[in-house]
Amino acid sequence: MAEPLTCDVALVGAGPAGMMAALTAADHGLRVTVVDEQRRPGGQIFRQRPPEFPHQPWTPPAGYPWASSLLERAESATDIDWRFQTTALGVVHEERDDGILLATTGPGGSALLRARRLVIATGAFDMPVPVPGWTLPGVMMAGAVQTLLKSQQVLAAERLVLAGSHPLLLLVADQLRSAGADVAEVALARGLPTPREALGSLGAVPGHLSLLGDSARAVARLVAGGVRISPRTVVTAAHGHRHVEAVSLTQVDRQWRGVGQARRVEADALVLGYGFQPSAELARQAGCAMRWDSPAGGWVVAHDDRMATDVPGVYAAGEPVGVSGAEMARSQGRLAGLGVVSDLTGHNVDVELEEADRSARRARRFARVVQRMFAPQREALADLAGSDTVVCRCELVSRGAIEQVLDANPGMSTANAVKLECRSGMGPCQGRYCETTVGTLVAGRTGRPVAQVGHFTAHFPIKPVPLSVLGELDGDVTSGACAHRHHRAEGSQESGE
Amino acid sequence: MSFSFNGQPVAAHAGETLAAALMAHGVEGVSLTRDGEPRQPLCNMGTCFDCAVTVDGRSLVRSCLTPVEDGMEVHSWQNH
Ligand SMILES: Cc1cc2nc3c(=O)[nH]c(=O)nc-3n(C[C@H](O)[C@H](O)[C@H](O)COP(=O)(O)OP(=O)(O)OC[C@H]3O[C@@H](n4cnc5c(N)ncnc54)[C@H](O)[C@@H]3O)c2cc1C
Ligand code: FES
Numbered sequence: 001m002a003e004p005l006t007c008d009v010a011l012v013g014a015g016p017a018g019m020m021a022a023l024t025a026a027d028h029g030l031r032v033t034v035v036d037e038q039r040r041p042g043g044q045i046f047r048q049r050p051p052e053f054p055h056q057p058w059t060p061p062a063g064y065p066w067a068s069s070l071l072e073r074a075e076s077a078t079d080i081d082w083r084f085q086t087t088a089l090g091v092v093h094e095e096r097d098d099g100i101l102l103a104t105t106g107p108g109g110s111a112l113l114r115a116r117r118l119v120i121a122t123g124a125f126d127m128p129v130p131v132p133g134w135t136l137p138g139v140m141m142a143g144a145v146q147t148l149l150k151s152q153q154v155l156a157a158e159r160l161v162l163a164g165s166h167p168l169l170l171l172v173a174d175q176l177r178s179a180g181a182d183v184a185e186v187a188l189a190r191g192l193p194t195p196r197e198a199l200g201s202l203g204a205v206p207g208h209l210s211l212l213g214d215s216a217r218a219v220a221r222l223v224a225g226g227v228r229i230s231p232r233t234v235v236t237a238a239h240g241h242r243h244v245e246a247v248s249l250t251q252v253d254r255q256w257r258g259v260g261q262a263r264r265v266e267a268d269a270l271v272l273g274y275g276f277q278p279s280a281e282l283a284r285q286a287g288c289a290m291r292w293d294s295p296a297g298g299w300v301v302a303h304d305d306r307m308a309t310d311v312p313g314v315y316a317a318g319e320p321v322g323v324s325g326a327e328m329a330r331s332q333g334r335l336a337g338l339g340v341v342s343d344l345t346g347h348n349v350d351v352e353l354e355e356a357d358r359s360a361r362r363a364r365r366f367a368r369v370v371q372r373m374f375a376p377q378r379e380a381l382a383d384l385a386g387s388d389t390v391v392c393r394c395e396l397v398s399r400g401a402i403e404q405v406l407d408a409n410p411g412m413s414t415a416n417a418v419k420l421e422c423r424s425g426m427g428p429c430q431g432r433y434c435e436t437t438v439g440t441l442v443a444g445r446t447g448r449p450v451a452q453v454g455h456f457t458a459h460f461p462i463k464p465v466p467l468s469v470l471g472e473l474d475g476d477v478t479s480g481a482c483a484h485r486h487h488r489a490e491g492s493q494e495s496g497e
Numbered sequence: 498m499s500f501s502f503n504g505q506p507v508a509a510h511a512g513e514t515l516a517a518a519l520m521a522h523g524v525e526g527v528s529l530t531r532d533g534e535p536r537q538p539l540c541n542m543g544t545c546f547d548c549a550v551t552v553d554g555r556s557l558v559r560s561c562l563t564p565v566e567d568g569m570e571v572h573s574w575q576n577h
Contacts, residue, residue, distance in 0.1 A: 039564065085562065125544040154517045156520060242535055394576060428549065428557065428576065433539075464557055
């Protein structure tokens with residue numbers, strides 16, 4: 001029996017993109033269901049504190065004056081069916097075309113949502129960069145340290161080294177120091193933005209308070225506080241027995257290749273911040289076409305000017321289509337919302353679309369400047385992994401093991417083939433943390449561009465769950481059941497395979 | 498409130514996530530690799546699974562997304 005329609009629009013992700021798309025669609029009278037793994041709306045950048053914590057007014061990060069009212073609107077939108085602490089597991093492919101079936105699991109158990117349209121606004125995560133020792137406790141991503149501090153009030157460590165290339169790293173260093181942490185050093189793979197670059201970015205965002213302005217103020221405070229900021233420096237190893245005790249920092253040239261000797265800095269934590277990578281597994285699993293765009297974070301979801309993907313009924317907005325910051329995510333959320341509205345209701349939304357399009361274009365100009373300025377040098381970063389360095393954190397596959405597979409199979413030319421051969425990408429994180437490195441290594445070996453080496457395929461469920469959860473769904477699924485069973489061996493973890 | 502982690506009591510505040518409480522408590526191996534090596538939360542946003550625990554018999558629970566409840570029985574999750 002087919003499930004009844006749950007809603008007109010199902011949205012995954014309640015960050016700026018998802019909130020904006022949901023509110024836009026609801027304003028036009030559509031029935032909207034939003035699924036997010038967090039407990040409250042906000043996404044990553046506007047992650048809120050839990051409701052149980054003593055009330056404190058929420059202050060938006062500088063530069064986003066609209067954030068508070070967007071959050072308030074979202075939290076008071078009772079016409080929207082918000083499903084928090086709920087994970088979207090994937091789209092169930094079926095033979096019919098009267099809607100999209102989305103499998104979810106949350107506090108009330110597992111469920112299948114049938115919606116006429118799906119908007120994927122799943123955000124991004126910190127770009128992984130394997131260096132020797134990066135699996136040690138004490139190594140954390142910049143986003144993790146920041147969200148632990150801002151929404152959980154936990155200082156991740158006492159003495160930290162921050163290393164990477166994204167301007168967010170400077171903001172995080174500043175926040176850590178204000179919270180009382182000892183920031184031992186901030187190592188930036190690139191130079192500090194030159195005056196010319198800073199001017200260029202100002203031109204790109206007339207009237208906007210930019211991320212670069214924030215980072216410049218953070219730098220000033222850090223320097224005044226005696227924190228060492230080392231440009232053209234990368235972290236080449238984390239050392240310690242069962243926990244980080246020190247890190248090695250090495251000077252690099254413009255291509256981020258090491259020059260000179262490493263120096264050791266004592267610290268109990270290493271924070272990595274090389275920028276973000278789109279969370280696009282749901283879009284991939286749904287069958288959406290992807291495009292390689294390295295400065296925008298790697299593999300991004302292809303879309304048209306109303307954020308529709310090439311899969312009928314499926315839209316994408318925010319970071320899955322390219323990491324472009326919160327301003328852009330909000331504009332794209334509005335575009336996607338309006339796209340769905342005009343698609344489903346036939347309402348004339350031309351005026352609103354034009355306005356949303358203008359703000360998206362403005363945001364895009366700034367995003368492109370930031371992306372180009374801070375684009376990662378992927379080959380140099382992949383080479384930070386030594387032969388013994390674990391590339392696949394879940395299945396413990398080292399760089400050496402991957403290269404052995406490539407040596408033994410000279411014809412092997414895709415990231416996916418390597419995954420199938422050596423299990424890199426087959427653990428619980430499902431390849432999120434090794435795909436880029438595997439792709440870059442294969443590209444380096446074969447001389448083919450990463451765009452041709454391709455990405456890992458994403459399977460149902462896109463986040464692993466115990467078999468019992470899939471069992472709950474299977475009873476309900478009719479025509480989509482085959483898709484489940486087929487992917488079960490790879491996606492579920494309880495059996496230990 | 499409090500919960501147990503690998504049999505030991507851990508104090509926590511209402512609203513805290515299991516991951517935050519375990520970090521604040523200085524727990525080394527929130528999850529364990531197949532080789533028994535300790536792992537701590539890496540992303541704090543549900544993508545890496547290094548924070549996976551077993552809660553009251555439910556496996557593969559991401560502690561960074563799970564608010565503490567009084568009396569929870571939590572164990573390190575180990576990849577096989
Ligand atoms: C810690 C951090 C700080 C940042 N700071 C800045 C900044 O200062 N300035 C800036 O411009 N950008 C910043 N960024 C980049 C930031 O990601 C974007 O600017 C903005 O948050 C993107 O909005 P979004 O709506 O696309 O996605 P997000 O805000 O990332 O929201 C995506 C949401 O989708 C949910 N989700 C993902 N997958 C699933 C699933 N399978 N099931 C259910 N829910 C799911 C997540 O829980 C999340 O809440 C930051 C990013 C991070 C991680
Ligand atoms: S810390 Fe990465 S999933 Fe929880």
